[in-house]
Amino acid sequence: MGLGAMKGTTVQLVAFLQPLLGWWHGSTGKKPPGSTAAEMEAPLPGLSLLLVLLAVGWGSGAVTAWAASPAGCELVQSTTDCTGRWLSSVPGNLQGDTEELLLDDNTIQVLGNASLLLYHQLWHLSLTKNRLELIEPGAFLSSQGLHVLSLADNLLFTNYSLTAAALSVLPALRTLDLAGNRLTEDMVSVLVWNLSSLESLSVARNIIMRLDSSIFTNLTQLLELNLEKNYIFEIDQAFEGLQSLQRLSVAYNYLPCIVEFGLTQLRVLNVSNNVIEWFLAVESDDLFELEVLDLSHNRLLFFPVLPRQSKLHSLLLKDNEMSFYQRLPNGTSLADVTVQFLLIDGNSTNVTTVSLWDEICHSNLSSLHILDMSQNQVWYLPEGFLAQMPSLTHLKLNQNCLETFHLSEGDPLGMLTELDLSQNQLAELGAEVGTGDVLPNLRLFNLSTNRLRALPSGVFTYTRKITTVDISRNRIDLCPQPAVAGEVESPPCVDIRGIKTLTHLSLAGCGLQGLGGHPFQGTSLMHLDLSDNHQALSGDLEWLQDLALTLQVLSLRNTSLSSTAMDFSAFNSLVRLDLSGNSLTVFPTSLGILKLHSLDLRDNCLLALPPDVAWTPLGKSLQEVYLSQNPYNCCTLGWWDALQQVKGLHIPDGQEVTCSYASRTLSPRALPESILWSCRWQTADLALLYLVLALPTCLTLLVAFAVVFLMLKQKLLKMVKSQCGVSSPY
Numbered sequence: 064m065g066l067g068a069m070k071g072t073t074v075q076l077v078a079f080l081q082p083l084l085g086w087w088h089g090s091t092g093k094k095p096p097g098s099t100a101a102e103m104e105a106p107l108p109g110l111s112l113l114l115v116l117l118a119v120g121w122g123s124g125a126v127t128a129w130a131a132s133p134a135g136c137e138l139v140q141s142t143t144d145c146t147g148r149w150l151s152s153v154p155g156n157l158q159g160d161t162e163e164l165l166l167d168d169n170t171i172q173v174l175g176n177a178s179l180l181l182y183h184q185l186w187h188l189s190l191t192k193n194r195l196e197l198i199e200p201g202a203f204l205s206s207q208g209l210h211v212l213s214l215a216d217n218l219l220f221t222n223y224s225l226t227a228a229a230l231s232v233l234p235a236l237r238t239l240d241l242a243g244n245r246l247t248e249d250m251v252s253v254l255v256w257n258l259s260s261l262e263s264l265s266v267a268r269n270i271i272m273r274l275d276s277s278i279f280t281n282l283t284q285l286l287e288l289n290l291e292k293n294y295i296f297e298i299d300q301a302f303e304g305l306q307s308l309q310r311l312s313v314a315y316n317y318l319p320c321i322v323e324f325g326l327t328q329l330r331v332l333n334v335s336n337n338v339i340e341w342f343l344a345v346e347s348d349d350l351f352e353l354e355v356l357d358l359s360h361n362r363l364l365f366f367p368v369l370p371r372q373s374k375l376h377s378l379l380l381k382d383n384e385m386s387f388y389q390r391l392p393n394g395t396s397l398a399d400v401t402v403q404f405l406l407i408d409g410n411s412t413n414v415t416t417v418s419l420w421d422e423i424c425h426s427n428l429s430s431l432h433i434l435d436m437s438q439n440q441v442w443y444l445p446e447g448f449l450a451q452m453p454s455l456t457h458l459k460l461n462q463n464c465l466e467t468f469h470l471s472e473g474d475p476l477g478m479l480t481e482l483d484l485s486q487n488q489l490a491e492l493g494a495e496v497g498t499g500d501v502l503p504n505l506r507l508f509n510l511s512t513n514r515l516r517a518l519p520s521g522v523f524t525y526t527r528k529i530t531t532v533d534i535s536r537n538r539i540d541l542c543p544q545p546a547v548a549g550e551v552e553s554p555p556c557v558d559i560r561g562i563k564t565l566t567h568l569s570l571a572g573c574g575l576q577g578l579g580g581h582p583f584q585g586t587s588l589m590h591l592d593l594s595d596n597h598q599a600l601s602g603d604l605e606w607l608q609d610l611a612l613t614l615q616v617l618s619l620r621n622t623s624l625s626s627t628a629m630d631f632s633a634f635n636s637l638v639r640l641d642l643s644g645n646s647l648t649v650f651p652t653s654l655g656i657l658k659l660h661s662l663d664l665r666d667n668c669l670l671a672l673p674p675d676v677a678w679t680p681l682g683k684s685l686q687e688v689y690l691s692q693n694p695y696n697c698c699t700l701g702w703w704d705a706l707q708q709v710k711g712l713h714i715p716d717g718q719e720v721t722c723s724y725a726s727r728t729l730s731p732r733a734l735p736e737s738i739l740w741s742c743r744w745q746t747a748d749l750a751l752l753y754l755v756l757a758l759p760t761c762l763t764l765l766v767a768f769a770v771v772f773l774m775l776k777q778k779l780l781k782m783v784k785s786q787c788g789v790s791s792p793y
Contacts, residue, residue, distance in 0.1 A: 134148060134150060134154035134156070134157070135148045136148065136154065136157065138157075138158065141158075141160060141161060141162040141163060141184075142161075142162070142163040142164075142165070143157050143158065143161045143163070143164050143165065144165045145164070145165060145166050145169070146165050146166070146167045146168050146169075147167070147168040147169070148169060149169060149170060150166065150169040150170065150171060151169070151170050151171060151172070152171060152173075152175075152178065153166065153171070153174070153178040153179060155181065157181070157182070159181050159182065159183070159184075160184050161182050161184065161185060162184050162185060162186050162187065163185075163186070163187040164182065164185060164187070164188050164189070165189045166188075166189060166190050166193070167189050167190070167191040167192055167193075167213075168191070168192045168193075169190075169192075169193050170193060170194055171190060171193040171194065171195055172193070172194045172195060172196050172197070173195070173196065173197045173198075173199070174190070174195065174197070174198040174199065174202045174229075175199050175202060176199045176200070176201035176202055176204070178202055179202060179203065179205055179206045180205050181205075182205070182206055183205055183206065183208075184208070185206040185208065185209055186208055186209060186210045186211065187209075187210065187211040187212075188206070188209060188211070188212050188213070189211075189212075189213040190213065190214055190217065191213050191214070191215045191216055191217075191240070192215070192216045192217075193216075193217055194217065194218060195214065195217035195218060195219060196217070196218045196219070196221045196222055197221070197222040197225055197226065198214075198219075198222075198225070198226040198229040198230070199225065199229060200225060200228040200229050200232075201229070201232075202229045203229055203230070203232050203233055204232060207232060207233060207234060207235065208235055209233050209235065209236055210235055210236065210237045210238065211236075211237065211238040212230075212233070212236060212238070212239050212240070213238075213239075213240040214239075214240060214241055214244065215240045215241065215242040215243050215244070215265070216242065216243040216244070217243070217244055218244065218245070219241065219244040219245075219246065219254075220244055220245040220246055220247075220250060223246065223250045223253060223254055224253060226254065227253045227254045227256065227257075230254060230255075230257070230258060231256075231257035231258070233258070233260075234260060235260060236258060236260055236261060237260065237261065237262045237263065238261075238262065238263040238264075239255070239258065239261055239263070239264050239265070240265045241254065241264075241265065241266050241269070242265045242266065242267040242268045242269070242289070243267070243268040243269070244269060245269060245270055246266060246269040246270065246271070247269070247270055247271060247272075248271045248272065248273060248274060248278055251266050251269070251271065251278060252277060252278045252279075255279065255281075255282060256280075256281060257281065258281070258282065259281050259282065259283055259284060260284060261282050261284060261285055262284055262285060262286045262287065263285075263286060263287040263288075264282065264285060264287070264288050264289070265288075265289035266289065266290060266293075267289045267290065267291040267292050267293070267312075268291070268292045268293070269293055270293065270294060271290065271293040271294065271295055272293070272294045272295060272296060272297075273295065273296065273297045273298075273299075274290075274295060274297070274298045274299065274301035275299045275300065275301055276299065276300045276301060276303060276304065278301055279301060279302070279304065279305055280304055282304075282305060283304070283305070283306065283307065284307055285305050285307060285308055286307055286308065286309050286310065287308075287309065287310040287311075288302075288305070288308060288310070288311050288312070289312050290311075290312060290313045290316070291312050291313070291314045291315050291316075291333075292314075292315040292316075293315075293316055294316065294317060295313060295316040295317060295318060296316070296317040296318065296319065297318075298313070298318070302326055306328060307328070308326070308328060308329060309328065309329060309330045309331065309352075310329075310330060310331040311326070311329055311331070311332050311333070312331075312333040313333070313334050313337070314333045314334060314335045314336050314337070314357070315335075315336045315337075316336075316337050317337060317338055318334060318337040318338065318339055319337075319338055319339065319340060320339055320340055320341040320342070320343075321334065321339060321341070321342045321343070322341060322343045323343065323344075323345045324342070324343065324344045324345060324370075325344070325345040325347065326351075326353075327349050327350070327351045327352060327370075328352055329351075329352060329353055330352050330353065330354045330355070331353075331354060331355040332353060332355070332356050332357070333355075333357040334357065334358060334361070335357045335358065335359045335360050335361065335379070336359075336360040336361070337360075337361050338361065338362050339358065339361040339362060339363060340361075340362050340363060340364050341363075341364070341365070342358060342363065342367035342368065343367075343368045343415075344367075344368055344369055344370040344371075345370075346371075347370070347371065348371055348372060349370075349372065350372045350373070350374075351370040351372060351373040351374070351375075352373075352374055353370065353373045353374065353375055354374050354375060354376050354377065355375075355376070355377040355379075356369075356375060356377070356378050356379070357377075357379040358378075358379065358380050358383070359379045359380060359381035359382055359383070359435070360381065360382045360383075361382075361383050362383060362384055363380065363383035363384060363385045364383075364384055364385065364386075365385060365386075365388075366380075366385060366387070367380070368426075369426040369428070370426060371425060371426055371427060372426075372427055373426070373427065373430075374430055375426075375428065375430060375431055376430050376431055376432045376433065376454075377431075377432065377433040378428075378431060378433065378434050378435070379433070379435045380434075380435060380436045380439065381435045381436070381437045381438050381439075381459070382437070382438040382439075383438070383439050384439065384440055385436065385439040385440065385441065386439065386440040386441055386442065387441065387443060387444070387445055403415065403416050426451075427451075428451045428452050429451070429452070429453060429454060430454055431452045431454060431455055432454055432455060432456045432457065433455075433456065433457045434452065434455060434457070434458050434459070435457075435459040436459065436460055436463070437459045437460065437461045437462050437463070437483070438461075438462040438463075439462075439463050440463065440464055441460065441463040441464060441465060442463070442464035442465060442466060442488075443465070443466070443467070444465075444468075449475060449476060450475040451475075452475065452476075453475050453477070453478065454478055455476055455478060455479055456478050456479060456480045456481065456504075457479075457480065457481045458476070458479060458481070458482050458483070459481075459483045460483065460484055460487070461483045461484065461485040461486050461487070461509065462485070462486045462487070463486075463487050464487065464488055465484065465487040465488065465489055466487075466488050466489065466490060466491075467489065467490070467491050467492075467493060468484055468489060468492055468493065469493035469494070470492070470493065470494040470495070470501050470502065470519075470522070476502060477500070477502070477503060477504065478504055479502055479504060479505055480504050480505060480506045480507065480528075481505075481506065481507040482502070482505060482507070482508050482509070483507075483509040484509065484510055484513070485509045485510060485511040485512050485513070485533065486511070486512045486513075487512075487513055488513065488514060489510070489513035489514060489515055490513075490514045490515065490516075491515075492510070492515065492518055492519060492522070493519070494519035494522050500525040500526075500527070501522065501524075501525050501526060502525075502526050503525060503526065503527050503528070504527075504528055505526045505528065505529055506528050506529060506530050506531065507530070507531040508526075508529060508531070508532050508533070509531075509533045510532075510533065510534045510537065511533045511534060511535040511536050511537070511569065512535070512536040512537075513536075513537050514537070514538070515534070515537040515538070515539060516537070516538055516539060516555055517539060517555035517556060517557060518534070518539075518557050520558070523559065523562050523565075527564065528564055529562065529564055529565055530564055530565060530566045530567060531565075531566070531567040531568075532559070532565060532567070532568050532569070533567075533568075533569040534557065534569070534570065534573065535569040535570060535571035535572055535573060535592065536571065536572040536573065537573055538573065538574050539555075539556070539557050539570075539573050539574075539575075540554060540555070540556040540557070540573075540575065540576070541556055541557055541558075541559070541570070541575065541578065541582040542556040542557065542558040542559075542560065542582065543556075543580045543581075543582065559582070559583070559586060560581070560582065560583070560584045560585050560586070561584070561585035561586070562585070562586055563585065563586065563587060564587075565586050565587070565588060566587060566588060566589045566590065567588070567589065567590040568586075568588055568590070568591055568592070569592040570591075570592060570593055570596065571592045571593070571594045571595050571596070571618070572594070572595040572596065573596060574596065574598075575593070575596040575598070575599040576598045576599065577598065577599070578599050578600070578606045579605075579606050580606060581606065581609055582606060583606075583607070583609045583610050584609050585609075586609070586610070587613045588610050588613060588614060589613055589614060589615045589616065590615065590616040591610065591614060591616070591617050591618070592618040593617075593618060593619055593622060594618045594619065594620035594621055594622065594641065594644075595620065595621045595622075596622055597621070597622065597623045598623070599622055600619070600622050600623070600624055600629075604629060604630060604631070607634075608633065610634075611633040611634050611635070611636075612635075612636060613636060614634055614636060614637060615636050615637060615638050615639065616637075616638065616639040616640075617634070617637060617639070617640050617641070618640075618641040619640075619641060619642055619645070620641045620642070620643045620644045620645075620663070621643070621644035621645065622644075622645060623645065623646065624642060624645035624646065624647060625645065625646040625647060625648070629651055629653070630653045631651060631653045631654055631657060632653040632656055632657070634657065635657070635658075637657055637659055638658075638659055638660045638661065639659065639660060639661040639662075640654075640657075640659055640661070640662055640663070641663040642662075642663060642664055642667070643663045643664065643665040643666050643667070643689065644665070644666045644667075645666075645667050646667065646668055647664070647667040647668060647669055648667075648668045648669065648670070649669070650664075650669060650671075650672050650673055650676070652673075654681055655673065655676070655679040655680065655681050656679070656680055656681070657680065657681055657684075658680055658681070658683075658684035659681055659684060659685060660684060660685065660686045660687070661685075661686060661687045661688070662681075662685060662687075662688045662689070663688075663689040664688070664689060664690055664693065665689045665690065665691050665692050665693070665716065666691075666692040666693070667692075667693050668693065668694065669693040669694075669695065670693075670694060670695060670696045670699070671695060671696055671699040671700075671702060672702040672703075672706075673702060674701045674702050674705070675705075676702050676705065676706070677702070677705035677706055677708065677709050678705075682705075682706070682709060682712075683709075685709070685712050686711060686712065686713060687712070687713045687714070687715060688706070688712065688713075688714055689714070689715060689716050690714060690716065690717070690720050691716040691719035691720050691721075692719070693720075694722075694723050695720070695721070695722040695723065695731070696722060696723065696724075697722035697723060697724035697729055697731065697734060697738060697742060698724065698741075698742035700722060700731050700734075703720075703731050717732075722734075724738055724742075
């Protein structure tokens with residue numbers, strides 16, 4: 064379009080928008096609320112500028128862009144995405160065959176009767192995070208095929224009865240999200256009263272406090288119900304009529320207990336993050352479909368009383384106050400004590416007697432795969448407790464008070480692949496090791512942060528699939544131990560030699576001293592953590608040579624490493640090396656030939672790195688390097704500048720790297736020019752400097768000598784001639 068045509072279009076657009084400008088100036092006779100007469104007469108430069116920009120955009124081809132993308136929305140096949148477009152209403156110029164319309168994060172307040180009139184094929188509508196206060200009763204009359212409707216994070220509490228009338232004309236609606244609308248239980252009851260086709264309903268993040276049988280009466284097809292993050296403290300037969308319900312979440316509420324649980328059709332129940340002290344299933348031989356029960360982050364005092372027959376495969380009890388009480392530490396027995404529950408319902412009173420101290424679980428847990436009892440107060444497990452779980456694959460007992468744990472041949476935990484006993488008070492790990500298998504399928508064994516001094520001899524001999532062992536922060540030693548004069552019997556130690564499947568081993572903070580011999584002989588370790596062992600390293604790394612071909616990740620953090628003679632050149636497979644928290648004063652030269660991806664040199668005593676580090680095999684392979692907390696010399700930062708130029712190298716702590724100059728701590732990224740000049744003088748070649756300083760003096764003396772010689776040349780010649788020309792007598 065030529066300049067003249069563009070000007071013409073601009074004039075037409077300004078003329079077209081003139082009534083709008085006139086309204087703002089008061090030409091329509093209406094005054095915006097709160098404006099004065101002076102304000103009405105004053106020009107609006109902001110709006111005028113907007114009109115000019117619109118005119119320029121119109122004339123520069125913006126019309127074509129808008130036509131291709133109405134209202135700035137993105138169109139992909141039959142899906143129109145208008146998310147975050149500051150829309151105050153539903154665009155009326157979208158494609159009529161739109162099936163999925165996303166209007167999230169806009170400013171729509173009302174969904175009018177004509178808002179969706181053109182979109183007859185709509186099956187998914189999302190209006191999350193708007194300012195929606197009202198849906199007019201006829202808004203969905205032209206979109207009765209709607210299956211999915213998301214109205215989360217709006218203000219539907221203001222006109223909920225009219226919105227309910229609008230929803231009632233959706234016979235095919237399957238999924239409805241009403242989360243975050245400040246709805247009470249009565250409002251929810253009205254909104255969902257006629258939605259018998261619903262299969263999934265979310266009313267999370269509202270202000271629901273109490274549920275009874277009247278709330279969800281007509282939702283006979285409901286499969287999934289989300290009530291998370293409300294204020295629910297009581298549930299009175301609210302789910303009894305939901306015969307199809309399979310997934311129920313009441314997490315993050317204020318439920319104090321669950322008694323007479325009898326939802327046999329339910330598959331997943333999440334009641335985590337409440338204040339539940341008791342969970343009691345109804346005493347019945349009916350088969351419960353329950354597969355997942357999440358009671359984590361509550362105040363459970365006892366192991367839950369589960370249904371006698373169920374399909375439970377995941378039981379999550381993390382972060383409670385649970386323990387077993389048949390045996391108390393002082394020897395007292397509570398085996399014959401019963402507990403009575405007094406249940407008051409209206410005028411009727413029901414007393415239930417439960418033998419909670421009979422800790423033999425009467426539930427069928429043969430299908431249980433995952434049991435998480437971490438972060439409780441368990442100090443022992445009742446005899447035969449785990450024998451009821453022959454299918455168990457993951458057992459988490461970390462962060463309890465366990466003092467002993469016993470393993471034996473033919474243990475019922477033959478399917479166990481992960482066992483976490485970390486952060487307990489284990490002083491002994493009992494095991495009956497013979498010729499049979501002990502935990503034959505175990506892959507991960509975590510014993511960190513206990514009080515162990517040793518492990519049973521041969522405990523790993525028959526764990527044929529073990530790959531990861533964490534025995535960090537126990538006071539142990541590795542076998543073989545160096546012989547000490549005068550000792551008849553060697554101290555206890557942990558023997559991991561010959562465990563061919565072991566790939567990950569953590570020995571951090573074990574107080575290892577003077578490692579020697581071949582403690583890793585016969586293993587194929589790829590990850591080894593020896594950090595926080597201050598006396599583990601002495602001399603060379605000969606004791607690690609058995610891992611030279613397989614080791615990929617090695618942590619020597621905080622091991623008092625100071626010798627630059629440590630030779631890493633044999634570890635060609637290393638990709639990650641942690642040398643932080645040591646006393647290195649010089650960069651180990653043997654690292655230069657390695658092809659590491661990650662190197663951690665933080666918190667050492669390094670003054671500089673080699674100037675050519677960026678051009679070594681190490682510099683070319685590095686992807687990340689940590690360098691902070693070292694006293695680098697500001698005058699020897701050539702290596703730093705070179706690393707900045709290495710493509711693909713990331714220095715995560717680069718902003719924290721500092722250097723020292725004359726008792727000052729500076730950032731190498733912005734050194735003052737005066738310091739740079741001073742550094743140039745300090746790093747200059749002194750011999751060359753002296754030569755440059757002496758050269759003018761030498762030249763001056765030479766010139767002076769030449770001048771004197773030329774001036775006295777005739778006199779000198781005569782003097783020589785007079786002395787040498789006299790004949791000598793014979």
